[in-house]
Amino acid sequence: MTLAIVAGDFSGAHKVFRKSVPFPEIIARTCDQPCQAKCNRETLGGVIRVADLERASVEFSTEPPQKITILPKKKSRVAIIGGGLSGLTAAFDLARKGYQVDLFEEQNQLGGRLWDFSEEQLPREILERETKLIAQVGVKIHLNERVEPTHPIWDEADAIYLGIGKSASVYSFPQSVTPTTFQTSQPKVFAGGSLLHPYSSILSVSDGCRAAISIDRFLQKVSLTASRINEGAYETRLYTNLAGLASVETILPRQIRYTKEEVQAEAKRCIQCECMECVKSCEYLKHYGGYPKKYVREIYNNMSMLVRARTSNNFINSCALCGLCGEVCPTDLNMGQPIKETREKMVETSRMPASAHDFALRDMAFSNGEKFAMAKNAPIGGRGEAMLRPYNEFVYFPGCQLSGSSPDYTEKAYSFLRDTFYDVGLMLRCCGAPADWAGRKDLFAQSQAEFRAEHEKLGKPKVILTCSSCYQVFQQYYPDVEILSFWDVYDQHGQFPKREFFAPVAIHDPCSTRYESHIQDSVRSILTRMGGEIQELELSREKTECCSFGGAMWLANKPVAEKAVQRRINESPLDYVTYCAMCRNFFAKRGKRATHIFDYIFGGTEADLALVPAVGFSQNHENRARLKEKLLRELWSETMPEQAAFESIRLTLPDDVQKQVEDRLILVEDMQKVIEHAERTGKRMFNKSTQHYLAYFKPASVTYWVEYTSQADGSFLVHKAYSHRMEIGK
Amino acid sequence: MTQYFDPTKYEGWVCADCNVPMQLGKVDISYLGNSFPVDLLKCPNCGLVLIPEEMALGKMAEVEKALEDK
Ligand code: SF4
């Protein structure tokens, strides 16, 4: 905010300010700046006059009023008793979250003690205008209504917030209020406001806001206490080096109020104590030892130089594009955006190294090739008799990674959808995320065109998605296509047999659901209904971390990716439940007990599903191909097209070799091609003492090597495989 | 670039097609428009080349990375 003021950008400063507080016009005029006690300028000319800066930022701003977003309506009802600032804040936050909120105020006006401020400090017109915001978000306001202990609302409401100052004691319970959650001894009743401290507008706002978080959690039946450190006012852990800073005296306004010039001068005194919130929460930024402001500046100003600098390619390709930095940043700076644009620029100027995304792009090509890709309307006949309409209303799009990791669950999910909606088609292919992450607009456009053509052929059905990365891609690139999350559908129409849970579980939200709270809610609801007790991770929902699959981080920078997964794993000893096949795989690969929520919905009970090993890359391809083959045969009575010659090569891989090729990203099909070529052309080497053959082949840009022996049964035993990108010959 | 592996470890290899032992000789390898002569085992008859595992994963990977970051 101070930076924007220095630059004379009052509208920008206003935007930053109102992002952190509700009712910015009121706060800016009444803030009692408790934070000043901690300002680092104290001994260097005097603390910064924060409240005056706030006031100037709203008064000099030309920013139009904020658009307020409201989440879909929820069933639960909340009563707010008391129309003072803490009650208003709680009402505002909860109504925006979709709750049905009733606010009761004994007086004939909202605002409570805000009316004690002078007209000069807080003009009545502003007070009335801003308190009206709560009606705009759907709060039902009951003025002149005192809520006696006999009032029916005590029974009707699912949760109640008391924001009525000291007189709360007339209701007799809030004598004991838990300070972090604001819950009283009566579980559905919460209390805050000047009941807990001397009057302070900013502290009242803080209470209302934090109580709203508690009530939201209470109504969603999740832990009230998990991950609530650093809420409200807390002692910063920020270290700011003040050595060598000159003292600059406080700038005082010559009139009552600051002029623009004066306030700019005062803002200039702000030291800009570095925050580094993003660096603290991201292994990638930590690894590269800087922080986004610096990077973004470099990326924008100096792209060409940056692209040429050594190691910078790797820097650009290692970001998970997960958006966590933007979420934790007080100024919304999301590195993912400029990084992705830089990747696109690199591709356009032929500076993108082939290796970084090659594996993921070939995987995508596989998914969109004939081995996996298909699009069909529902089979006729069978259970739930498909309506004999030419077009289906829905199509299921399971995504490539789920199909490859859990083909059986994919099949069951499809069958559940047909039982539920009858006419549900099936579309197997990749959503195009790997091309998007790789900055390959060309490949993405191609995949998009293919999807559009198929989707049109099916009659433009609504698309049901299981994978959250697909969901993100559809939201961003197919605004005209109606999409549904499988988890929302299952939460509404599914069955919830009780499963045995031996301990609470922690939910890992895939980073691509960061802003999809409805999906996060559905998954929690499904799990709870099946008997699971959920303990939230400190970083969940909009603050969730990436498993390292995002942005192809895991391919571009293995050491950083491993640190990122491990950091996530270390956050809790509980079993992780997730709803993305890749997240589950990344945890399982590092030995973390983890399940996919499908394990509870469709999985058996005999094995410990949290211990099932991750599915390897070759198996993943194989599973996809088999899934298509099986479904075509069983549901549509069709067969797959001819096999290529190399596919008939049978391989035996001892465990250590299996692990080796997995680490080296060498697929069974790559090795099959090498051996098929060697056996057909005779181009191979032989070692008399070991009886091994050694051969190489370059199907596209990578040369693969396989050392093998032919077996009596016609199969081939693989001893080792490796690859390189350098080419033999000039 | 010269030699990045121990040729004595690979003495037993023959070209299966031509049935002659693989012999040390100059081979060009290239990447992203850069070409380097290297000493490698090759078939003196048909030119089949042997790139050992340690060289593919060692020096070659290193050079690939350096050239990509250039
Ligand atoms: S950023 Fe630093 S200098 Fe500026 S107001 Fe905050 S503590 Fe004071």
Ligand code: SF4
């Ligand atoms: S990995 Fe995620 S948190 Fe880190 S810089 Fe990239 S987008 Fe931001």
Ligand code: SF4
């Ligand atoms: S980019 Fe945002 S989160 Fe990161 S240091 Fe700067 S202000 Fe803090």
Ligand SMILES: [Zn+2]
């Ligand atoms: Zn030969």
